[in-house]
Amino acid sequence: MSHADDSVARPNDAEPSVQGAALSRRGLMRWSGLAGIGVAGAALLPGLATSAAAAEPATGTALTGTGPTGSAPDGAPSGALPGSFDPIRPPAVPLAVRSPYLSTWTTADNTTGTWSSFWTGRTTAMTGIARIDGVPFLFLGAPDINGTVLRGMAQRSLTVTATRSQYVFVGGGVELTVTFLSPVEPGDLRRQSMPLSYVTAEVRSTDGATHDVGLYVDISGEWASGDSGTQIRWNQEQVNGSGTSLTSLSYTPDTPAVLSENGDMASWGTVVWSATSRPGLTWQIGADTVVRPAVVANGKLANTSDSDQPRAIGDNWPVFAFHFDLGQVGRTAQTAVVSVGHVREPAVSYLGTPLPPLWRSYWNDWESMVAFFHGDVEGAQNRTAALDRKIQQEATVAGGPQYAALCALALRQAFGGTELVSRNGEPWAFLKEISSDGNVSTIDVTYPAMPAFVYTDPAYLGLLLAPMLEYAEHGGWPKTFAEHDLGSSYPNANGHNDGNEEDMPVEESANMLIMSAAYLSRTDAATARSFATGHYAILKQWADYLTANALDPGNQNQTDDFTGWIAHSANLALKGIIAIGAMSQIATAAGNTGDATTYLATAKNYISQWVTKAQDTGGAHLKLAYDQPGTWSLKYNGYPDALLGLGLVPQAVAQEEADWYLTQVNQYGVPLDLRHSYTKGDWEMWTAAWLKGHPVSDYLVGALYDFVNTSPSRVPFTDWYDTVTDRQNGFQARPVVGGMFALLSLHR
The missing domain is CATH 2.70.98 (Beta-galactosidase; Chain A, domain 5)
Structure with missing residues (x-):
């Protein structure tokens, strides 16, 4: 795009395309860890x-x-x-x-x-x-x-x-x-x-x-x-x-x-x-x-x-x-x-009701807030410097200096896709599905971003979950499985009371259970019990849906919708099974020991069947889908098994998958599956966390770093890129890069 009158002197004549301008210097660091070259001389x-x-x-x-x-x-x-x-x-x-x-x-x-x-x-x-x-x-x-x-x-x-x-x-x-x-x-x-x-x-x-x-x-x-x-x-x-x-x-x-x-x-x-x-x-x-x-x-x-x-x-x-x-x-x-x-009032709307930004709960006007912000500059510098050091040090221990670099680049983008509002005096957080659909609080976008919140501020994850749960419980959502989002276009959370939305039944129901269990595992016992009991009915409803549908999902849409619908997806089934296990932890937090035992037993029974159904006939890896021999895909949904400490996936299966991925590497990463050369960086880091200790984990970190550090696609941190060409495939600036924190989230 360009401005209308190109003859007028002004701040800018051209607006760069979404793909970004070409990189002027590239290929500077290739697994060396050395700093790249910038401008030389005045x-x-x-x-x-x-x-x-x-x-x-x-x-x-x-x-x-x-x-x-x-x-x-x-x-x-x-x-x-x-x-x-x-x-x-x-x-x-x-x-x-x-x-x-x-x-x-x-x-x-x-x-x-x-x-x-x-x-x-x-x-x-x-x-x-x-x-x-x-x-x-x-x-x-x-x-x-x-x-x-x-x-x-x-x-x-x-x-x-x-x-x-x-x-x-x-x-x-x-x-x-x-x-x-x-x-x-x-x-x-x-x-x-x-x-x-x-x-x-x-x-x-x-x-x-x-x-x-x-x-x-x-x-x-x-x-x-x-x-x-x-x-x-x-x-x-x-x-x-x-x-x-x-x-x-x-x-x-x-x-x-x-x-x-x-x-x-x-x-x-x-x-x-x-x-x-x-x-x-x-x-x-x-x-x-x-x-x-x-x-x-x-x-x-x-x-x-x-x-x-x-x-x-x-x-x-x-x-x-x-x-x-x-x-x-x-x-x-x-x-x-x-x-x-950039200050806005209202910040968003929820089911037609405008909601004020949360900062208005503390200051009467933006002038007072800005004065506070400037008066707090030294304190802010000190606090954020401490957070920077913590992330750098702990990420280096978790995955090495290149992993720490990815986390450093991701944090502001993860939190910058969200904002805090007040709803009847209570804080809520909303998330925008930036650069893909623009939806409000998309569940399967919050899910990959989850590790950043789990690691830095679990309570913030609870605030993101709050409106998603409220809508399903009281907002008029008509279906037995979880909604995909709270509204088609940010900032209006208008819901989908007619049921007309991008349904992802197993995907979103499982995501909500896993995120809820992750939140409960990182909060105090009293808060966990209050959350689990307060939302038990809807969480159990979704768990029961998964009990009936997760072991062998039908032809359903899932979070990687750009790859197309797929029936009998092994990775989607894995997510659903782990979510049933997550429900056992939610039931425990709520004091429902009978339910906890039942859900955990179901998850264990299903995972043993899953291993048989998903195993490829060659015995070297798991399949993309139960009915597609000779296929494979990244089983990134193994990560929540490690995050929640469920231990459902057999170690031998994890080892087999890790060994296989090392045979499928490209210059800049491992593809999502055999159908394309593209991958998603968030899922690569989820996979690296799940397979921590295996050489493929270090490879995935290094390959993603290499892509980010050398790609000619000059856009805010993309999560969807080609592992051969070193270029963005789509998406940018999305909060899903919170997934970089997957390895860190395992360190408590």
Whole structure:
């Protein structure tokens, strides 16, 4: 797609396709664990092209150094290495990823010369310029500043942790560290409910001299809507509270379409862009062709707001800008803090009733929430750093450093596909099926994401289950098996009281039982008993459905619906049998020992029959379907057997499958089954967890890391990719990458 008038100077001319732009440097790390290569040296970016495609050199090579021999950038130590990635080169770097509607990424190795974008590829422009001793250096975005030639700061490194993406740039004798922090706050609903993300910048001298430094950052109106023809209006205000003072620039569609989307972006709500006050802070709202050149020329902004509003996002492209005059900067770092958020009221609807965001239970307005967020920046940095360390250390023990890298890249995406709301004063969590069907709280999307919540915050899994159970119990769902989702189009959980939906009877019923048992196993006894007894009737109903249908499923749809329907599926049967075993644990938690004994006995009886039915005639592996000899598939549903400690699958069967998978490997993983060369990364990690201790587990981790680290498909972490071509097959930014935490979830 492109904007309507290509002659107008603006934040962006082109919106990258959903598939993402081509990778400029690839094949950098192949099982070596070494950091990839980034931009080398400081760059001159003459008249930066406004197109995201044109912003990258046509040759696909790194930008060269400023000197004739590509010498080290100003202020860099002699012999400095080119830019590097630690611990992984993300196909897309998460910047502000906090909710289904606050989801901005960089789909390139370098931020200089590239526009940030929404997960769909729709540009959500962010510009960063450092003015060092009067010389402007670009470090974020691809602006055309009236033909002015800007030097590009050299990107020395990108470090990705579970909660932040941290870039280090050098140029003009200073080092600039820019950190995009999207907090994940396990166990703290108040903080987790805030749809806000930090951007912090630290500047210090690297050459022993002091330098006059100013930092400019802006975002465009494109953050407000998926349509650049949308009229927006804006406001500036001073906000005080929680011991902090800040300036907030906010904007919203002039005629919001409440509870509607345009291009997967919210058509209602307010974009909030705020800066912590400090001496030398100035701001401005106006056309990009006015505001950016002003700061380049003058080193400050006018503290004015363009009066020509409302107007279309693409009409003289309004930008919302801050400039921090940091003064003389020496070796002691000077810091600037901004935040970006997207606040909506209501957040979603449930069966026609609008539900407020949970943050409204703690603050009367978004201004108070944003003030708290800024006042809490140091605490948030400390808490999230501790979470980052915990995940990195424990994931390394569980699966090695490459596995830890996958978990680091996955966490924000998993939580960013969800949001917290209040329903009659009680917290609920909803999940969006991002980039596939757009459904509300899809059960078989929550299921693969489950490990991230089990590991980091089991109570959050309980909040995700709550509306799914409520709908089946009281909402009008008419069928005896579990529903597929709570509504066809997020954010409207309208249900399917007519029964017309994408039925997956064994799939979803089993998913609900397994997730419920996983939640119960990670909570305290009193909570577990209350949950199990409160929902016992519906859970037993689903377990009884599985008792009658799971051993040999009919021709049913299942979660990998893109492969087509299949009868007598061995993997689907395995899931159903393990779910019957899970019901025995639910019954135990509810104090129903008789039911617990019966369900466990049924699961054991069924698994012995399953082994016989699923065993291939050659004796080397299990079949794809009972009636298809010579076929095979990944039995990723063995993972919940390990997660719940049921021990149903015989060890000899697991060993046989693991040995077989090693004979079917491709360069970038093991296919889902013999019919295609594609696979799903979440299921690979489920399989790696189930078969932990076998060499195939390490192979699966390494192959997925290799794909993520080298794929030319520059999109937010895809879960569906081709194991031969190294390319995305479909899907991106989905919360199912929470499945990366499968190995970690087994460590308690």
